[in-house]
Amino acid sequence: MVNRWSLATVVILLGVISFNSCKKTDDIQPRKRLPVLPDEPYDYATPPNETFFVPFGDSVIDNDVATLGRVLFYDVSLSRNNRVSCGTCHRQINGFADNRAFSNGLLDSLTGRNTQTIVNTGTQVGFFWDLRESTLDHMVLQPIANHIEMGIADTLYMEDKVRKIDYYPPLFVKAFGSEEVTSKKIGRAIAQFVKSIVSVSTKYDEGRMMQVNPVSNQSNLVDFANYNEMENLGKHLFFRKFACSQCHGGVNLDGSLSAPKNIGLEVDYVDNGMPGVDEFGVKRDGFFKTPSLRNVALTAPYMHNGVFNTLEEVIEFYNSGIQPHPQLSQELRVREQGGLTPEHLGPVIDFNLVPLNQGTLPQKMFMTAQEKAALVAFLKTLTDYEVLTDPKFSDPFK
Ligand code: HEC
Numbered sequence: 396m397v398n399r400w401s402l403a404t405v406v407i408l409l410g411v412i413s414f415n416s417c418k419k420t421d422d423i424q425p426r427k428r429l430p431v432l433p434d435e436p437y438d439y440a441t442p443p444n445e446t447f448f449v450p451f452g453d454s455v456i457d458n459d460v461a462t463l464g465r466v467l468f469y470d471v472s473l474s475r476n477n478r479v480s481c482g483t484c485h486r487q488i489n490g491f492a493d494n495r496a497f498s499n500g501l502l503d504s505l506t507g508r509n510t511q512t513i514v515n516t517g518t519q520v521g522f523f524w525d526l527r528e529s530t531l532d533h534m535v536l537q538p539i540a541n542h543i544e545m546g547i548a549d550t551l552y553m554e555d556k557v558r559k560i561d562y563y564p565p566l567f568v569k570a571f572g573s574e575e576v577t578s579k580k581i582g583r584a585i586a587q588f589v590k591s592i593v594s595v596s597t598k599y600d601e602g603r604m605m606q607v608n609p610v611s612n613q614s615n616l617v618d619f620a621n622y623n624e625m626e627n628l629g630k631h632l633f634f635r636k637f638a639c640s641q642c643h644g645g646v647n648l649d650g651s652l653s654a655p656k657n658i659g660l661e662v663d664y665v666d667n668g669m670p671g672v673d674e675f676g677v678k679r680d681g682f683f684k685t686p687s688l689r690n691v692a693l694t695a696p697y698m699h700n701g702v703f704n705t706l707e708e709v710i711e712f713y714n715s716g717i718q719p720h721p722q723l724s725q726e727l728r729v730r731e732q733g734g735l736t737p738e739h740l741g742p743v744i745d746f747n748l749v750p751l752n753q754g755t756l757p758q759k760m761f762m763t764a765q766e767k768a769a770l771v772a773f774l775k776t777l778t779d780y781e782v783l784t785d786p787k788f789s790d791p792f793k
């Protein structure tokens with residue numbers, strides 16, 4: 396409770412400080428450049444390829460709403476100093492993440508965490524590294540309000556700002572049938588655009604679609620005809636031997652099916668991650684969302700704090716660098732503590748964890764050089780070159 400109050404005070408103070416220090420930059424005029432849009436809206440409602448999952452979740456995408464969302468997503472006018480848009484940090488070319496450990500928001504201040512990729516958000520149930528948001532429509536207004544990212548905390552001010560930009564009224568009419576601008580509509584439009592950014596065209600998707608029953612997770616366990624030997628070995632290691640898929644599961648190889656996890660990145664976490672208590676009632680420390688691995692080859696640096704620069708470093712971490720944090724996830728402990736067998740023959744989930752006070756024994760995976768390379772080769776098959784270049788997801792102001 397105390398923490399919550401002091402946090403609230405800090406947030407309010409920061410709000411006041413940023414409001415005051417931003418006053419000068421408010422005078423900067425929105426940029427004069429107009430968005431260039433096709434005469435007929437792009438088709439956002441149909442996924443670019445047949446796929447083994449429902450990429451939009453339960454949403455129906457409207458092409459005009461998504462078109463408005465695209466303009467808002469890339470419009471720096473949505474930031475207090477007219478310098479930052481969603482697309483500044485979520486860059487198409489980088490799989491809708493960026494290549495920095497922490498990103499520049501307003502006034503060159505940095506985000507507290509690494510920017511996440513935002514493909515296939517329609518299939519996800521929890522957002523942000525600490526899973527603090529569960530719905531996208533509400534969530535997308537968060538970065539706008541966050542003083543570090545975009546700096547407009549006052550929704551009325553934001554609505555007013557959008558209302559005064561002359562290319563918006565016709566776009567609102569097309570999308571919602573009237574010129575009226577509300578933050579709810581802004582949120583909905585951006586959310587529709589973000590949800591429309593689906594990744595279904597990787598080598599991995601292609602391999603899954605070649606299986607008799609692509610929907611079944613079992614299809615991950617047979618060799619894919621479109622993979623080379625290394626990629627198939629990496630896939631085997633990922634789904635079987637090292638069982639990465641215990642956490643990185645589902646259609647995005649993310650944690651949408653499981654709770655947030657502590658992977659023993661640090662013994663003493665600088666960023667404590669998701670608040671609350673664990674299953675033993677102990678205050679959580681270092682629990683984070685298991686991120687999607689789609690386009691992971693393009694989203695370095697890695698982890699919530701961007702501590703690893705390459706996929707090789709991440710693999711070496713899992714191989715030999717897991718720290719003995721008392722709340723380390725079971726899946727990454729030695730077998731006696733619920734983890735894999737020492738021979739890594741497959742996951743053995745033993746829910747009778749040894750008491751925390753007996754210490755934690757992180758797994759050592761004893762990967763060979765070939766296995767490390769194979770895991771990297773497999774992770775690279777998760778790159779979707781179509782979503783990276785599709786004009787309908789690109790910046791209309793360029
Ligand atoms: C200054 C950089 C920056 C800007 C601008 C920005 N974001 Fe983000 N975004 C981030 C960071 C950093 C995170 C992770 C934050 C966290 O977990 O605390 C994130 C997380 C997200 C997520 C959650 C993804 C997931 O898998 O959980 C979504 C969705 C998202 N942003 C959409 C947007 C939208 C829409 C906008 C514009 C309205 C936007 N972002 C603007 C940096 C940025």
Ligand code: HEC
Pocket residue numbers: 633637638639640641642643655656657658660683684685686687688691694696697698699700706709710713724726727770
């Ligand atoms: C106990 C669950 C768990 C297991 C098992 C696991 N991961 Fe992770 N993985 C996570 C979590 C949680 C994160 C984010 C941790 C953080 O930022 O503190 C992560 C992060 C990553 C990242 C960085 C992604 C990014 O965008 O920053 C990669 C790559 C990765 N894992 C690959 C693997 C591989 C390969 C294996 C198997 C050798 C594996 N993981 C096993 C939960 C797991």
